[in-house]
Amino acid sequence: MILPAKPHPTGHPGYSETLPGLEESAEVARKLVRTALAAWHLEELTDTAILLVSELVANAVKHTNSRVIRVVVSRPSERFVRIGVVDRARVLPELVKPGDELLTGGRGLLLVDVLAERWGTDLYRWGKQVWVELMSEPPR
Numbered sequence: 001m002i003l004p005a006k007p008h009p010t011g012h013p014g015y016s017e018t019l020p021g022l023e024e025s026a027e028v029a030r031k032l033v034r035t036a037l038a039a040w041h042l043e044e045l046t047d048t049a050i051l052l053v054s055e056l057v058a059n060a061v062k063h064t065n066s067r068v069i070r071v072v073v074s075r076p077s078e079r080f081v082r083i084g085v086v087d088r089a090r091v092l093p094e095l096v097k098p099g100d101e102l103l104t105g106g107r108g109l110l111l112v113d114v115l116a117e118r119w120g121t122d123l124y125r126w127g128k129q130v131w132v133e134l135m136s137e138p139p140r
């Protein structure tokens with residue numbers, strides 16, 4: 001007997017892609033996020049999500065020596081979408097204080113802090129994942 005596959009709104013599989021550690025990878029990351037959100041019917045999160053993934057990719061490219069990065073988009077629960085960028089550096093990102101010199105840079109994590117429901121860093125032996133979570137509307 002053949003059973004049709006049912007897509008699961010949460011858990012695995014999520015969406016992920018390994019990309020070069022280059023600025024140009026942000027565009028591919030944005031497309032991946034758009035694809036995942038469309039599949040989950042969460043298009044209302046798109047603008048915020050693509051801004052956040054752009055910032056995470058930019059930070060990974062600018063502040064690490066990683067030749068490759070991995071972008072991961074998942075649904076840990078029905079209420080949250082998690083977007084993460086994995087790199088090979090173990091240096092933790094630092095949130096710049098609003099009074100610091102922000103004219104030439106350093107605003108990325110401030111945006112992340114304001115726009116994400118929550119964010120953080122998972123350290124691994126070989127690197128880290130910086131992630132953000134966005135809250136979706138509960139299903140009706």
